[in-house]
Amino acid sequence: VVRPGSTAGVADLVAAARRHKVALVAQGGNTGLVGGGVPHMGEVVLSLRRLDDVGPVDRLAGQVTVGAGVRLETLQAHAAAAGLAFGVDLAARGSATVGGMVATNAGGSHVVRYGSMRSQVVGVEAVLGTGQVVSRLGGLVKDNTGYDLAQLLCGSEGTLGIVTLVRLALVPAPRDLVVGLLAVRSLAETIELASELRWALPGVRALELMTGESLRPVAEHLADPLPVTADAEAYLLVEADGGSTSVPRRADPAEDLIAAVASTVPGTAVVLDSAVATAEHERARLWRYREAHSEVAVSLARERSVIAHKLDVTLPTAGLARFCHDVVALAKERWPGSEMLLFGHVGDGNLHVNVIPPAGSAGEGIDAAVLELVMAQGGSISAEHGIGVAKKPWLERNRSVSEVDAMRAIKAALDPAGILNPHVLFGR
Numbered sequence: 260v261v262r263p264g265s266t267a268g269v270a271d272l273v274a275a276a277r278r279h280k281v282a283l284v285a286q287g288g289n290t291g292l293v294g295g296g297v298p299h300m301g302e303v304v305l306s307l308r309r310l311d312d313v314g315p316v317d318r319l320a321g322q323v324t325v326g327a328g329v330r331l332e333t334l335q336a337h338a339a340a341a342g343l344a345f346g347v348d349l350a351a352r353g354s355a356t357v358g359g360m361v362a363t364n365a366g367g368s369h370v371v372r373y374g375s376m377r378s379q380v381v382g383v384e385a386v387l388g389t390g391q392v393v394s395r396l397g398g399l400v401k402d403n404t405g406y407d408l409a410q411l412l413c414g415s416e417g418t419l420g421i422v423t424l425v426r427l428a429l430v431p432a433p434r435d436l437v438v439g440l441l442a443v444r445s446l447a448e449t450i451e452l453a454s455e456l457r458w459a460l461p462g463v464r465a466l467e468l469m470t471g472e473s474l475r476p477v478a479e480h481l482a483d484p485l486p487v488t489a490d491a492e493a494y495l496l497v498e499a500d501g502g503s504t505s506v507p508r509r510a511d512p513a514e515d516l517i518a519a520v521a522s523t524v525p526g527t528a529v530v531l532d533s534a535v536a537t538a539e540h541e542r543a544r545l546w547r548y549r550e551a552h553s554e555v556a557v558s559l560a561r562e563r564s565v566i567a568h569k570l571d572v573t574l575p576t577a578g579l580a581r582f583c584h585d586v587v588a589l590a591k592e593r594w595p596g597s598e599m600l601l602f603g604h605v606g607d608g609n610l611h612v613n614v615i616p617p618a619g620s621a622g623e624g625i626d627a628a629v630l631e632l633v634m635a636q637g638g639s640i641s642a643e644h645g646i647g648v649a650k651k652p653w654l655e656r657n658r659s660v661s662e663v664d665a666m667r668a669i670k671a672a673l674d675p676a677g678i679l680n681p682h683v684l685f686g687r
């Protein structure tokens with residue numbers, strides 16, 4: 260493991276790796292879920308954690324420049340201290356780094372409001388696989404001077420260049436946050452409600468789906484009974500704000516939320532029950548039900564001495580309800596006794612399909628069956644976690660031959676010696 264402390268140090272390492280034909284695997288917080296930051300074939304780990312400089316917040320531009328090794332939580336606290344906020348949030352915030360988030364184009368809970376990581380990136384400094392350093396950190400929001408190299412590095416999973424510094428856009432600090440947990444009659448109606456709330460609720464920041472079958476074991480595991488009926492088919496967690504801290508209070512976001520739900524599902528019994536929280540600890544409690552899903556899936560699998568199959572996919576919004584129905588039916592039919600935690604950032608059409616096979620079963624074929632279903636219904640096999648090594652065999656099935664050829668040509672041009680994450684993305 261090599262831990263350089265500067266862009267020049269990274270450039271020296273890349274030069275040495277090129278000379279000696281040694282493969283490098285970039286690693287930030289190692290929270291990636293597809294094995295992209297892990298050496299599988301004896302590669303040298305290039306840890307970016309020492310690149311943790313945090314520049315002053317430029318309030319005039321609403322931007323900040325930080326090192327690739329800065330943890331998301333540190334960035335969030337830094338922006339908050341300057342009265343602003345960062346637009347991306349995810350449960351791995353205590354470990355995930357800015358460089359890793361750029362390299363995976365991380366999404367998270369607030370994409371519905373602010374977009375994914377690429378929407379926050381204004382510029383980067385990086386060492387390409389050619390050994391050349393590219394640096395464009397001037398903070399120009401509009402800059403149509405040829406190819407946008409920063410955007411090319413977003414989602415490149417360490418295969419084209421090593422990101423060392425990032426210029427990021429910040430967003431207004433939200434005021435008067437409200438979180439609602441809505442117990443909804445059916446899954447299809449939960450998806451419709453989420454779609455409508457994007458237009459009806461002015462300060463919407465997150466729209467998270469959990470099926471009843473997934474939320475009930477999570478609540479049980481947390482030993483925290485749900486504050487709403489436990490009998491619903493699906494649940495929607497909604498977060499909204501009441502404007503920004505820079506301006507006086509606009510409206511009561513809790514009233515906005517209740518009015519938006521009422522106007523979306525007038526006069527029906529679609530929403531069976533609801534809990535609304537404004538105090539920080541109450542909001543955190545409602546979020547905990549959603550954020551604990553991933554760890555509860557692992558715990559449930561451990562109790563059965565099996566491995567949880569975790570898939571992160573997107574479907575076209577119109578086909579989301581059908582996919583949810585079909586994937587649950589598929590698991591029940593092909594792997595009887597399996598448990599399914601189905602949840603996700605439904606505002607972006609993003610579902611996390613976690614299947615825990617029955618005790619004694621490796622769940623052979625689950626990943627393939629779920630991903631086949633996704634592709635058959637026009638979806639993407641990776642919504643926000645990337646391809647890494649876990650989904651390599653599927654890339655060429657999910658993207659056309661011409662698209663993959665173009666990707667390979669870019670890889671060959673920027674990493675001609677093939678030393679950057681050579682076992683990620685392409686090949687079987």
Ligand SMILES: Cc1cc2nc3c(=O)[nH]c(=O)nc-3n(C[C@H](O)[C@H](O)[C@H](O)COP(=O)(O)OP(=O)(O)OC[C@H]3O[C@@H](n4cnc5c(N)ncnc54)[C@H](O)[C@@H]3O)c2cc1C
Pocket residue numbers: 284285286287288289290291292294295296297307327348349350351354355356357358359360361362363364365366367368416417418420421422423553643644647680683
């Ligand atoms: C509990 C939990 C919740 C999560 N929730 C979400 C979520 O909601 N949304 C989401 O999108 N992801 C989520 N993730 C996945 C993960 O947090 C993100 O992919 C994150 O962006 C990875 O950052 P990292 O620093 O840990 O990168 P790593 O895991 O270290 O690396 C990830 C990839 O980026 C490359 N890389 C790392 N640093 C650099 C660099 N400086 N330059 C070039 N390449 C680099 C690596 O080679 C690897 O391919 C979650 C993970 C966990 C454990």
